[in-house]
Amino acid sequence: MCFQLCDVKGSYVTTDPQGLFITECRDRYFWVSVDVGFAGHVPRFEAVVENGVHIISEDHAPMCGYTLNNLNGRASLRASYFSCHTENQNDSNFLFKLNVVLTDHTGIEKKYSLTENCTLPVDWSSKEIICEEHYIEVGLVKAGNVNPVWYAVLLLLIKTIKNGFSLYLHFLDAMSIADARRMGYMLDSTPNRVVFRSAYNQTHSTITEIDRIAVEVIHATVFFRQKWAVVMLDTVAYLSAPSSFDGVILHWRTPKVMTPLVQDFPGFVSRSIELGVDARLLDEATRKAMGYVLGDDGQVVQVSVPFGAPGGSRMSLVENNVYKESYKALLCYEHIYSHVFMDDNETETRHRQLRVMETPLVPRIPFAIDETVPREEVFTVYLGSFASDVELIAIKLNENNLSVTDAIQQHYLITKIPHINGTHGFIIKVPFEDKSVNRMYLGEGLLQYSVEINYTLNIIERNDTFFHHVSVVAHVNDAFPPDVTAFCTAQSIIFRINHPKQAGLWEVCVGHQALTSDLSRLKGYILKNDSQSMTLEVPLFTSGYIYEDITLRNFVGTFEILIRDSKTLEIHKRTTKNCYFQTEELTVCSTDGMMTVVATTTKTWPTVPPSSTTLLDRRCRPKATDETRVMFSFGVDACGTRLMLGDGYIVYENEVISDGGVIIDQESAITRESKFRYLSIYETSKYVKIELGEIRLIFENKKNSDQLLFFPSEYFRLTVRCFYTLDSVKKVFTSRLFEGPGFGTVKITDTTGVKGLY
Incomplete structure (x- = not known):
């Protein structure tokens, strides 16, 4: 961290290979830090001397110049250079020998020995007063004048001074070092200095005000014999409020x-x-x-x-x-x-x-920062800031609940962001196209994305869980549906769809189905793609056409493609193209249950006059005819239409039939209802009649003719069918309405079994 780099007193750092311990020689003390999380329990520190070890306890530490701390998952020890059990070499080099005792989760203790030699980086001042967390330490050089104020006191106390020191606390009589220690005061002599140490809130400390600020003061005077003179050093220590x-x-x-x-x-x-x-x-x-x-x-x-x-x-x-x-x-x-x-x-x-x-x-209250850049098409949300003991354990994206582990496995990017002050935050990235993101097209090319994020956080040591909710919205401009153009050919309609700027945002549909390569092959469409656009060619009579205004001359073919939101499936654009096509033959099965058939009656020989055709119900005559073609338009529940159920379809079937209009003799006309299962031959002066089952042949009776002509009484039958898928049926047995058009088939049936006779 920055403040480590800025230690202006020139300390240095040593670290064990595992990173369990960190030691530093700082300007006025030695520092040891232990990773409590790795160790499992708060460690115990021991000072090592020649005759054994001394446990550095909470009670023992202030009197001997030690400070114990346990912050941010690390236990630390600060030891004054004048602390007890430290080897002092001329007040400039200090040797520390310590044991760090760790207890694992099973209760087994492991002891690690640390030895560090610290060199004083900055010379001592004449007087140094250090007000530590739990004690006050005063160090004075062994030199100086006797303060005249205390000269009279010195005369009174000089007789009590033998070899060594005496301590005089203000308002009390002088006492020996041993007596002072029993009262909680430490007095020591180093090669060049005298050190006095006291815990706070001692009996002999006083509270006074300086500039209206309350301070705690300990005022003591140290007397000691130096050669043949008695030296008196005045010490004052204080701590602000x-x-x-x-x-x-x-x-x-x-x-x-x-x-x-x-x-x-x-x-x-x-x-x-x-x-x-x-x-x-x-x-x-x-x-x-x-x-x-x-x-x-x-x-x-x-x-x-x-x-x-x-x-x-x-x-x-x-x-x-x-x-x-x-x-x-x-x-x-x-x-x-x-x-x-x-x-x-x-x-x-x-x-x-x-x-x-x-x-x-x-x-x-946690705060969220929306760092989303819309053109990147990714939500980027920062949540912070939290102390080091807070972890993110789960997120909920709209209704999608995920643990952090599951979210990462599903390729959501979740990053912990550390800060210089020891706090951290979290950044979550969610792509706009993610299934958890809501999307709404607002029109005019403006697209709105939104996501609700619910965070589940936990305080590690306390196992306290709490929640925070964030709602973020992003807008993308120029998100128009793609431009579509269409034109007609003789046998198809061609659509050209420009690729939109937001790939994946829009999809092209035919009906309710997205246009894909597989769908195109299935429907018989021709689909081409390049870097600029997509081209769809829809041949006439393929699925999806609507046919209107049908005449024997031409008809209107209509095809529609839709542009919809690929996620919400909401339709945002419709492109409908109407084209006139020349009428030849067709069968149209419309959504309102109407069947329209245009058929040619000249594909058999002899040809059938179009005007002679009917449906199964002989009352249903053509809507229009010309020399070669006939057009019928009828409901699926009329004109003798038959209803059949197929595999996944409802089938409506009718027939276009003709008797040719031939009646040779009114008196001996043969009716259609006659059915023969055997061969019969009848001969008159005018004609010869041959019946074989349902086949009836009538010939002119020309004895001397070198050829015979045949005129079958029923020789033309055209079967027409309309197929509607079952899932398109809305009301089959009432109004005959369908969700979509069906498709039709035409089959010519030769009922005579004879092509011609010469």
Whole structure:
């Protein structure tokens, strides 16, 4: 993270191969971090010395200069360079020997040894005051003048000083180091410095106000014998009041000048004020980039930290499906100043405060950002931001419920987006053409896509589930249905459909069926495709035509193609082409149950006069005739039409028949009702009649003729049929209405069995 890179004090990092431990030598302390998730349990730290180990417990840590933390899934230890059990080499090199004890899920402990040698990167100031999370530590160089204010006290206490140190707490008598430790104070001597350490809220600390800011003060004086002189060092440690939160920003105020520390104000010189986080200082550019604000009005230093700023940690909680968070940041504040005494001696003080700034639980309603670019035809939706302990476990796209695993397997793109402040969000991509996306054509080339996304999220450690709903809409312009042109040929209608800009948005239909290569082959259409357009040729009499205005001369053939939304199947464009075709022969089965037949009666010999034809019901005569053709138009429930059921079809059948109009002798005319199963021959002076079953032949009786002519009394029969699919039938036995036209067939039947006789 950025603040690691910006450690202005020059720390370095070492990491074990598995990434379980991270250790760093920082400017004033040694830091160890352990991955709790990998370890399974919060680890135990031990300080290793020659005669054994010392457990670093919560109670033991403040007195000995240790700070324990467990944040963001990692347990950490900060150890002051002057902490107990640390090997100190001339106050510049510090050797740490630690054990990290991990307990796995079965209760078995594993111990890992860590050894780190840290070199001081920045020289010590004359006086260093560090206000840690749980303790105050003051370090002073073993040199300097005796403060005249305390000279009288020194005379009273000098007799109590033997070999070593004595500690004097204000308002109390002097005490030995042993007595001080029993009271919770630590006093130690290093090669060049004296170190005093105390926990907060001790009996002898006081609360006072400086510039209307409450501070905790511990004021102590250390006496020690140096050669043949007694040296007195005055120590003052203080900690400012806690931070405040206004719902958006954390605020912290501290006096710029601490009067207990600065007794001669005219000699006070402020050198620098710096701010950092996570116990490390930041350079100014990085601090500003991370949102930390440091202000100074001359008397009070003001610090502002936005909720969720980098370097802090967030904790999540759910109450009544309301996602809430608290935010915590370990603020690092340092003020370096000098104090010039009347004798021109100058001492430098480095005063550092490590303050935990924490908010109460705050509702953090997730926010969605629609990052969709319509021309990409993909919904891109960001949802955030969440603390590190929140995971996405499922999504619901309209009515399609999916776990995250299933969604990824179905090729939805779900990405976790980490942020510099330790939070993260999620990006979901859903193609416009996905089955879960709603689509609506608004007209004028404007197309609307929409999707409802319901997120299911979970707080990992608490197993608290909560939900969030997002509705997104996108519009695509210039999404017109494709242009269609049509023209007629002698035997077909040809449609040309330009390819639309939005591929896959529209589909061409014939009736209720999408036009595909398979459908074209099945129906007998001719379909061609190129990069610019699609061409459909519909030959005459193939499925889908409607025939109107039929005469013996010509008729109108109509064919329609539809453009519909390929997803919703809503029709958005109809292209109908009417063409005149020359009438030759046809059979039309219309949706209103009318059969129209145009047939040629000259395909047999002798030819049949068209005007002599009828249907099975002899009362049904032609609508029109010419020299060679006849046209009938009748209902499927009239003119003797027969109804039959076929495989998936209803079949209506009738016949065009003719008796030729031949009657040789009125007195001996042979009726159609006669049926003979044997051969009979009758002869008169005028004709010869031969009957064989249903076949009747009449010949002129010309004894001396060299040829015989035959005139069968029934020699022309044309069977016509209309086929309607069963699923197109609306009202078969009432009004004879059909969803679509049927198709017809014509079959010529030779009833004589004789082609000619000479």
